[in-house]
Amino acid sequence: MVNATLFQVRVIFLSEYILEMKNITKEFPGVKALDNVNFKVKRGEIHCLIGENGSGKSTLMKVLSGFHKHGTYDGQIIFEGKEQKFNTIYDSEKVGIVTIYQELALIPELTVYENIFLGHEIKNKGIIDWNKTITEAEKVLKKLGYTLDTSKKVKDFGVGVQQIIEIAKALSKNVKLLILDEPTSALNETDSEKLLQIIKDLKNHGITSILISHKLNEVLEVADTITVLRDGLTITTIENNNISENVIIKHMVGREINDIYPKRDHEIGDKLFEVKNWKAFDKKNERYVVKSANFYVRRGEIVGIAGLIGAGRTELAHSIFGNPDDYKVSGELYFEGKKVQFKSPSDAIKSGIAYVSEDRKGNGLILDFDIKTNITIANLKKILKGIFVNENEEVIIAEDYRKSLKIKSHSIEQKVLNLSGGNQQKVSLAKWLFVTPKLLILDEPTRGIDVGAKHEIYSIMNELVAEGMSIIMISSELPEVLGMSDRIYVMAGGKIIGELSNKEATQEKIMAMAVEY
Amino acid sequence: MFGELKTLLKKHIREYGMYIALVIIMLIFSFLTDGLFLSARNISNLFNQMGYIAVLAVGMTLVIVIRHIDLSVGFGSGFLGAIAAILMMQHNMPVLPTILIVFALGIIFGLINGFFISFIGLPSFVMTLAGMLIFRGGLLVATQKTGTIIISNDTFNEIGNGYIPDFFHNENIHVTTLLIGIIIILFYIYFEIKRRNNKIKYNFEVLSIPIFILKILLISSIVGYLFWILASYNGLSWTFVIVLIVTFIYHIMTTKTALGRHIYAVGGNPEAAKLSGISLNKITLFVFGSMGLLTALSGILYASRFQSATPTAGTLFELDAIAAAYVGGVSAAGGVGKVTNSIVGALVMASLINGMNLIGVGISFQYIIRGAVLIAAVVFDIKTRSKAS
Numbered sequence: 001m002v003n004a005t006l007f008q009v010r011v012i013f014l015s016e017y018i019l020e021m022k023n024i025t026k027e028f029p030g031v032k033a034l035d036n037v038n039f040k041v042k043r044g045e046i047h048c049l050i051g052e053n054g055s056g057k058s059t060l061m062k063v064l065s066g067f068h069k070h071g072t073y074d075g076q077i078i079f080e081g082k083e084q085k086f087n088t089i090y091d092s093e094k095v096g097i098v099t100i101y102q103e104l105a106l107i108p109e110l111t112v113y114e115n116i117f118l119g120h121e122i123k124n125k126g127i128i129d130w131n132k133t134i135t136e137a138e139k140v141l142k143k144l145g146y147t148l149d150t151s152k153k154v155k156d157f158g159v160g161v162q163q164i165i166e167i168a169k170a171l172s173k174n175v176k177l178l179i180l181d182e183p184t185s186a187l188n189e190t191d192s193e194k195l196l197q198i199i200k201d202l203k204n205h206g207i208t209s210i211l212i213s214h215k216l217n218e219v220l221e222v223a224d225t226i227t228v229l230r231d232g233l234t235i236t237t238i239e240n241n242n243i244s245e246n247v248i249i250k251h252m253v254g255r256e257i258n259d260i261y262p263k264r265d266h267e268i269g270d271k272l273f274e275v276k277n278w279k280a281f282d283k284k285n286e287r288y289v290v291k292s293a294n295f296y297v298r299r300g301e302i303v304g305i306a307g308l309i310g311a312g313r314t315e316l317a318h319s320i321f322g323n324p325d326d327y328k329v330s331g332e333l334y335f336e337g338k339k340v341q342f343k344s345p346s347d348a349i350k351s352g353i354a355y356v357s358e359d360r361k362g363n364g365l366i367l368d369f370d371i372k373t374n375i376t377i378a379n380l381k382k383i384l385k386g387i388f389v390n391e392n393e394e395v396i397i398a399e400d401y402r403k404s405l406k407i408k409s410h411s412i413e414q415k416v417l418n419l420s421g422g423n424q425q426k427v428s429l430a431k432w433l434f435v436t437p438k439l440l441i442l443d444e445p446t447r448g449i450d451v452g453a454k455h456e457i458y459s460i461m462n463e464l465v466a467e468g469m470s471i472i473m474i475s476s477e478l479p480e481v482l483g484m485s486d487r488i489y490v491m492a493g494g495k496i497i498g499e500l501s502n503k504e505a506t507q508e509k510i511m512a513m514a515v516e517y
Numbered sequence: 518m519f520g521e522l523k524t525l526l527k528k529h530i531r532e533y534g535m536y537i538a539l540v541i542i543m544l545i546f547s548f549l550t551d552g553l554f555l556s557a558r559n560i561s562n563l564f565n566q567m568g569y570i571a572v573l574a575v576g577m578t579l580v581i582v583i584r585h586i587d588l589s590v591g592f593g594s595g596f597l598g599a600i601a602a603i604l605m606m607q608h609n610m611p612v613l614p615t616i617l618i619v620f621a622l623g624i625i626f627g628l629i630n631g632f633f634i635s636f637i638g639l640p641s642f643v644m645t646l647a648g649m650l651i652f653r654g655g656l657l658v659a660t661q662k663t664g665t666i667i668i669s670n671d672t673f674n675e676i677g678n679g680y681i682p683d684f685f686h687n688e689n690i691h692v693t694t695l696l697i698g699i700i701i702i703l704f705y706i707y708f709e710i711k712r713r714n715n716k717i718k719y720n721f722e723v724l725s726i727p728i729f730i731l732k733i734l735l736i737s738s739i740v741g742y743l744f745w746i747l748a749s750y751n752g753l754s755w756t757f758v759i760v761l762i763v764t765f766i767y768h769i770m771t772t773k774t775a776l777g778r779h780i781y782a783v784g785g786n787p788e789a790a791k792l793s794g795i796s797l798n799k800i801t802l803f804v805f806g807s808m809g810l811l812t813a814l815s816g817i818l819y820a821s822r823f824q825s826a827t828p829t830a831g832t833l834f835e836l837d838a839i840a841a842a843y844v845g846g847v848s849a850a851g852g853v854g855k856v857t858n859s860i861v862g863a864l865v866m867a868s869l870i871n872g873m874n875l876i877g878v879g880i881s882f883q884y885i886i887r888g889a890v891l892i893a894a895v896v897f898d899i900k901t902r903s904k905a906s
Contacts, residue, residue, distance in 0.1 A: 321792070323791075344794070344796060345791060345792055345793070345794045346794030346795070346796065348794075349793075349794040350794075355792060357789075357792060362788060362789075363786065363788030363789045363791070363792055364789055364792075365786070365789055366782055366785035366786040366789050366790070366852070367785070367786065368785045368786075368852050368853060369781075369782070369785055369852075373778065377778060377779075377782050377790075377793050377795075378793035378794055380775040380778055380779075381775065384775055387774050387775070387776075388773045388774055389773060389774065389775060389778060391715075391773075392715065395719050399719075411721065411722075413721065431793070
């Protein structure tokens with residue numbers, strides 16, 4: 001930790017800026033990811049870096065951390081008054097720049113203290129001093145206001161605490177500039193609040209932070225300064241006093257989005273799908289993840305399922321979708337008035353249900369496949385000619401979806417791996433629309449994607465329900481649940497504990513139900 | 518034109534790299550043996566030598582694509598060859614039923630592997646390691662009383678040693694072989710043109726006309742030369758024909774059918790494949806079943822070629838097949854690998870062995886050199902892959 005008094009003495013000698021990135025240009029084959037970007041961070045501030053997916057935020061941070069090594073980009077990095085030429089991430093960490101990535105870099109099977117000092121173990125003549133390691137680990141955590149049993153394995157803690165452990169790890173490396181990439185995207189509201197408070201506390205300890213986030217409300221809450229990137233250019237750097245979300249959105253997307261949740265107006269039909277007394281037992285973790293769920297969805301209706309992370313919402317969807325390998329289930333499902341049973345996902349798909357996973361990269365898409373093969377994989381039989389895949393028709397179909405969903409790519413033969421989050425989500429959506437479902441289950445449909453793409457996905461949802469499709473939307477973002485749902489179920493502790501109509505629902509009511517349990 | 522050629526080479530260095538390596542290896546051996554390596558007799562021999570490994574490499578490609586491994590194919594092949602020998606020599610069974618029974622056994626053994634790996638959840642390494650031990654024991658039991666079983670059935674031995682008949686009875690040249698070669702080239706040209714036109718229709722990037730013609734000429738002349746050489750000797754061997762047919766069927770299956778897509782999807786991301794309604798168990802069963810069938814075929818090819826079943830038949834075949842697949846560019850991370858490339862991988866390894874035998878390299882050094890080539894091939898693959906992405 002930076003000693004506070006020492007820190008103040010140094011201020012006198014050093015410039016106002018801890019970091020200056022000057023005229024950074026980074027090109028990838030075919031794309032200019034960063035174009036003469038200038039980015040300055042003041043000592044001791046919280047600087048939020050925002051922009052749509054693909055705007056160059058991550059690339060800029062990768063240049064800073066040495067992931068893209070010196071020489072592969074043009075421009076200068078000046079940190080603490082000295083020009084830096086990082087060749088590896090290790091180089092940047094040595095001078096005190098530490099990045100915490102969206103995908104946490106912890107080893108689940110190792111203990112908390114092992115994780116905190118992983119890579120910079122406390123050694124005595126080559127032998128690890130475990131006693132000192134444990135004491136130091138506890139000391140660092142205490143600084144963050146946490147007392148944990150550091151001998152427990154990391155996997156035994158929730159994502160929220162794991163995030164804290166990551167920060168502790170950064171602190172143990174004598175961090176001066178902490179970069180947090182979407183730290184709250186996987187956290188619920190309470191944990192997010194705690195994390196943001198910790199970032200503010202770090203500021204008082206003299207640690208400068210760069211925060212990348214899509215959640216504008218939290219940006220406005222913590223930021224001292226905000227820099228907006230768009231299409232690899234620095235659009236603006238502004239002080240955070242009394243600016244509104246709309247101003248930021250305008251800078252981000254280059255146009256105004258008046259109503260992020262587009263209106264819809266259509267008839268809602270009869271009951272399409274109903275779940276009664278549903279229970280699901282997770283075979284791997286040997287516990288009930290869904291204890292009691294009763295709900296229904298009507299034709300042309302968007303039903304939101306709100307709740308905190310770990311409330312069992314994703315497990316509810318997975319267990320309904322037919323996963324006998326992972327879940328033992330009981331209860332009844334009714335589809336179009338008939339009792340149904342799904343022994344495998346393919347049964348559910350055949351009945352007309354599609355499930356768009358919350359984890360695009362983990363179990364949504366096949367990243368090594370191109371766009372067109374990802375779109376057709378769940379319903380190949382539709383384009384079979386005999387036993388052969390009709391590749392001409394496949395091209396036509398994929399082109400159709402690319403146009404109608406506005407998937408940004410240079411061709412439908414581009415690997416999904418190289419698409420931005422928002423575009424990956426659209427491919428995922430296209431894949432499931434191609435099975436022409438009657439009921440679409442969307443699990444966190446806009447996680448980690450930017451405002452512009454969010455708006456597009458909401459509009460697509462509206463078009464789908466207007467055509468008579470039903471949608472179940474699982475989401476942790478309350479504004480989204482409130483803005484898009486006709487009805488809302490609240491889930492907590494594996495149970496559906498309440499139902500609210502669109503009119504009566506407010507953020508406060510939902511949160512009260514979700515945490516009351 | 519040269520600019521396009523250069524970017525083309527750069528972009529596809531990974532795909533073409535192996536072919537270039539193969540040509541270089543062949544040229545070096547040809548030089549070192551004063552042309553003996555590329556003689557009609559030796560080339561013909563080379564293909565017969567690689568047959569029983571090549572069919573294994575085809576099956577192994579799919580196994581590795583779905584992130585598994587099969588160590589049991591070596592002794593499995595030896596054991597099934599011994600079964601064939603016993604059925605024919607000790608039970609006087611005719612060739613055709615023998616082959617069918619051995620195929621059926623191969624499929625059953627493969628399905629058993631697949632069952633334990635998919636439904637029970639045994640790691641494939643463990644399951645097939647056990648299979649390898651069991652087959653080895655089985656092979657020893659089968660040959661215990663008699664030692665090496667000599668196969669004196671001419672029809673059966675023809676499979677590994679014989680050549681297709683020539684319907685034209687020309688003294689100097691095997692006309693049927695030449696005709697088959699010409700037909701293959703014509704088919705190749707037809708499909709290349711069709712594919713190009715299709716791509717143009719959808720506004721995809723295509724090769725410019727001169728480069729396109731150059732490519733067709735190059736590949737046609739290589740295929741033409743190969744068939745010319747074979748025709749000027751004894752013609753196509755049955756082994757060659759069998760490998761060709763197996764490769765063709767598997768190539769079509771992996772690239773053109775839903776089953777093929779599903780196999781690669783399972784390899785690329787099993788979780789996503791599962792949620793897309795693909796049954797992982799079924800795919801795993803199929804892939805190991807197919808591996809079992811090809812193991813049986815390999816056993817028949819080997820037993821037939823050496824006209825006998827020996828207690829050591831099949832030793833290390835599994836590792837040769839795995840090496841061929843890796844030289845051919847399959848990825849252990851799953852989802853990546855072409856059947857045709859594995860065949861070329863098998864050809865590279867077979868050329869090395871054949872060439873080193875011709876110039877008289879001792880067996881100990883042969884192993885060392887093969888190991889080094891395997892490392893070099895995979896290093897090349899990894900390096901070019903990271904550059905491409």
